[in-house]
Amino acid sequence: MADDTHTNEPDLIKDPDLEGWNQVPLHDGYVNLIGPYYVKTNDLGHTQTAFRAQARHLNGGGSVHGGCLLSLADTALYLIAYPRLEGSHVVTLQLDSQFISPGREGDIIIASGEVIRAGASVVFVKGQLQAQDRVILTFSGILKRIKPKV
Amino acid sequence: MADDTHTNEPDLIKDPDLEGWNQVPLHDGYVNLIGPYYVKTNDLGHTQTAFRAQARHLNGGGSVHGGCLLSLADTALYLIAYPRLEGSHVVTLQLDSQFISPGREGDIIIASGEVIRAGASVVFVKGQLQAQDRVILTFSGILKRIKPKV
Amino acid sequence: MADDTHTNEPDLIKDPDLEGWNQVPLHDGYVNLIGPYYVKTNDLGHTQTAFRAQARHLNGGGSVHGGCLLSLADTALYLIAYPRLEGSHVVTLQLDSQFISPGREGDIIIASGEVIRAGASVVFVKGQLQAQDRVILTFSGILKRIKPKV
Amino acid sequence: MADDTHTNEPDLIKDPDLEGWNQVPLHDGYVNLIGPYYVKTNDLGHTQTAFRAQARHLNGGGSVHGGCLLSLADTALYLIAYPRLEGSHVVTLQLDSQFISPGREGDIIIASGEVIRAGASVVFVKGQLQAQDRVILTFSGILKRIKPKV
Numbered sequence: 001m002a003d004d005t006h007t008n009e010p011d012l013i014k015d016p017d018l019e020g021w022n023q024v025p026l027h028d029g030y031v032n033l034i035g036p037y038y039v040k041t042n043d044l045g046h047t048q049t050a051f052r053a054q055a056r057h058l059n060g061g062g063s064v065h066g067g068c069l070l071s072l073a074d075t076a077l078y079l080i081a082y083p084r085l086e087g088s089h090v091v092t093l094q095l096d097s098q099f100i101s102p103g104r105e106g107d108i109i110i111a112s113g114e115v116i117r118a119g120a121s122v123v124f125v126k127g128q129l130q131a132q133d134r135v136i137l138t139f140s141g142i143l144k145r146i147k148p149k150v
Numbered sequence: 151m152a153d154d155t156h157t158n159e160p161d162l163i164k165d166p167d168l169e170g171w172n173q174v175p176l177h178d179g180y181v182n183l184i185g186p187y188y189v190k191t192n193d194l195g196h197t198q199t200a201f202r203a204q205a206r207h208l209n210g211g212g213s214v215h216g217g218c219l220l221s222l223a224d225t226a227l228y229l230i231a232y233p234r235l236e237g238s239h240v241v242t243l244q245l246d247s248q249f250i251s252p253g254r255e256g257d258i259i260i261a262s263g264e265v266i267r268a269g270a271s272v273v274f275v276k277g278q279l280q281a282q283d284r285v286i287l288t289f290s291g292i293l294k295r296i297k298p299k300v
Numbered sequence: 301m302a303d304d305t306h307t308n309e310p311d312l313i314k315d316p317d318l319e320g321w322n323q324v325p326l327h328d329g330y331v332n333l334i335g336p337y338y339v340k341t342n343d344l345g346h347t348q349t350a351f352r353a354q355a356r357h358l359n360g361g362g363s364v365h366g367g368c369l370l371s372l373a374d375t376a377l378y379l380i381a382y383p384r385l386e387g388s389h390v391v392t393l394q395l396d397s398q399f400i401s402p403g404r405e406g407d408i409i410i411a412s413g414e415v416i417r418a419g420a421s422v423v424f425v426k427g428q429l430q431a432q433d434r435v436i437l438t439f440s441g442i443l444k445r446i447k448p449k450v
Numbered sequence: 451m452a453d454d455t456h457t458n459e460p461d462l463i464k465d466p467d468l469e470g471w472n473q474v475p476l477h478d479g480y481v482n483l484i485g486p487y488y489v490k491t492n493d494l495g496h497t498q499t500a501f502r503a504q505a506r507h508l509n510g511g512g513s514v515h516g517g518c519l520l521s522l523a524d525t526a527l528y529l530i531a532y533p534r535l536e537g538s539h540v541v542t543l544q545l546d547s548q549f550i551s552p553g554r555e556g557d558i559i560i561a562s563g564e565v566i567r568a569g570a571s572v573v574f575v576k577g578q579l580q581a582q583d584r585v586i587l588t589f590s591g592i593l594k595r596i597k598p599k600v
Contacts, residue, residue: 030215033206034184056183065180066242067221074216092216093572094544094592096246096396098424098440100417116428116435117400121571122543122594124398126426126438128416135416138426138440140398142544142592144572243422244394244442246546248574248590250567266578266585267550271421272393272444274548276576276588278566285566288576288590290548292394292442294422330515333506334484356483365480366524366542371517392516396546 017108021050024075034071039079042112047083049076050110053103053131064103069129069137073097076111077141080125084118088145093122095141100128107131113139121145167258171200174225184221189229192262197233199226200260203253203281214253219279219287223247226261227291230275234268238295243272245291250278257281263289271295317408321350324375334371339379342412347383349376350410353403353431364403369429369437373397376411377441380425384418388445393422395441400428407431413439421445467558471500474525484521489529492562497533499526500560503553503581514553519579519587523547526561527591530575534568538595543572545591550578557581563589571595 021038024031031037034057038050051057051072059065074092081090103109113127123143129136171188174181181187184207188200201207201222209215224242231240253259263277273293279286321338324331331337334357338350351357351372359365374392381390403409413427423443429436471488474481481487484507488500501507501522509515524542531540553559563577573593579586 026210028210028215029206029208030218031209034217056179058179059181060176060178061239061241063241065178065221066224066227066245067184067217068180070220070224070245071215071217074220077216089211091211091213091252092249094246094248095216095220096244096440096546098244098416098426098442099242100424102241116398116438124400124438126398138416138424140396140438140440142398246396246590248566248592250574266548266588274550274588288566288574290546290588290590292548326510328510328515329506329508330518331509334517356479358479359481360476360478361539361541363541365478365521366527366545367484367517367521368480370520370524370545371515374516374520377516389511391511391513391552392549394546394548395516395520396544398544399542402541 073139090143093142097139100135223289240293243292247289373439390443393442397439503557523589540593543592547589550585
């Protein structure tokens with residue numbers, strides 16, 4: 001219907017594989033473009049971020065595009081660090097990644113990780129993307145705290 | 151008309167800033183989703199890849215999303231290496247990136263770089279993203295040659 | 301005496317902090333220069349590599365030199381991967397590192413980590429350096445299998 | 451003479467390949483251990499750092515140890531940035547590296563590079579190690595400015 005054509009696949013969240021997940025609470029045009037992304041807090045209190053790989057996420061070789069995986073990693077970097085930011089605005093300073101195995105259409109790809117150190121000026125995070133038991137990508141990144149815009 | 155409404159902003163290429171560029175010749179669902187991307191060969195014979203940052207590429211802070219920049223970098227990694235692949239299929243093995251300055255809405259962001267070494271099994275590439283004279287991101291990556299699917 | 305002048309601080313291994321460790325079994329001139337390094341297998345079957353930071357390992361600022369930490373990381377990369385190499389000779393293809401906190405004189409710095417994937421052509425490893433509970437450095441690296449010299 | 455036997459291979463600087471270079475002016479125990487290192491400013495005003503690879507720098511495979519290359523890279527990172535530090539003390543925050551080709555005994559290995567951006571809180575550098583025309587290693591790193599100790 002006309003009144004719901006703008007919504008971003010709202011039925012995906014009914015996917016039994018994503019039960020208990022919530023849509024990412026970011027006002028973020030880019031995540032809306034490539035998402036939706038979903039979040040959940042795991043038993044260790046760490047934030048996990050996920051999406052389901054679809055045809056529109058694939059490269060010409062039929063695997064999930066590297067940039068699509070890195071987009072999830074960069075968003076996850078922020079969400080993993082968020083509980084340790086205590087209100088700081090941050091920017092990504094650096095992101096390293098290793099492509100361990102390809103992502104496939106239909107995979108639910110979940111990013112998880114941890115803060116290695118939350119310092120006064122920078123926050124170190126490492127994490128990985130998995131589809132079930134298969135590691136897709138590992139990453140490390142550094143966020144820099146910046147003064148909030150006033 | 152209905153039969154061309156699916157094309158992805160074909161008028162952007164008339165942008166005077168992108169005169170002389172061609173749309174990326176990849177059958178790549180993800181590049182169609184986040185692009186269009188444009189390519190040009192510079193005076194040194196190196197392939198440059200570009201896109202115009204639009205509202206849909208921004209994060210919640212109003213800058214171009216890091217994942218959007220990394221998506222361009224990962225695509226450029228392949229296109230920079232392409233003339234040295236001699237028919238090999240490749241996968242990205244690793245990508246490092248440093249976020250030098252933010253990308254802004256309206257920027258034409260251009261990825262350029264060079265092959266450091268094209269070996270028998272891996273290809274080393276480094277490059278950067280710029281908007282005019284401003285460096286946005288630097289990256290280094292390694293591609294691994296794989297046997298073509300038969 | 302003449303017969304022991306070539307040994308490399310053999311008494312360090314009597315250090316109670318390094319009880320149960322063995323000197324690294326590598327014929328490696330560089331490790332002899334900057335070491336000695338010690339190894340132990342932890343409860344998960346992972347190889348740990350250690351050294352005691354001394355005055356000769358410090359930079360001008362009084363912390364352990366970054367290159368000294370990276371030297372341990374690069375050696376550990378190989379030793380962590382070793383059980384999965386099955387006789388392959390390897391070279392380091394790439395190493396990423398984040399400097400989490402400084403190493404200090406007197407610290408016993410221990411590198412540990414795990415193989416993320418041991419493929420037919422490359423092996424992915426991640427790890428970290430710690431001094432007691434303090435993380436010093438995190439790293440990720442890729443080794444490439446090469447044909448043995450015959 | 452007895453009074454200069456503690457100097458670190460002072461005759462190396464007479465090496466015709468290193469004419470015009472000066473010994474690194476760092477009070478740095480680790481550089482003394484693995485060096486000597488030499489510096490020169492190139493035509494672009496960039497600082498280059500060099501050493502001659504000797505038997506004591508080799509790994510068990512007969513190539514220059516990766517950690518030895520990374521030690522030069524980490525020192526060069528600082529020396530490349532130095533003219534832009536304006537008195538700031540800095541620490542290495544992160545270092546990425548790609549191993550392009552092996553270093554060999556006898557090589558004079560020269561590190562060069564440039565500052566990509568010297569910001570108020572961090573400085574981005576990229577560089578490479580070469581032996582004559584052969585690229586040995588490429589690296590990117592970030593230094594963080596810290597308050598000087600008083």
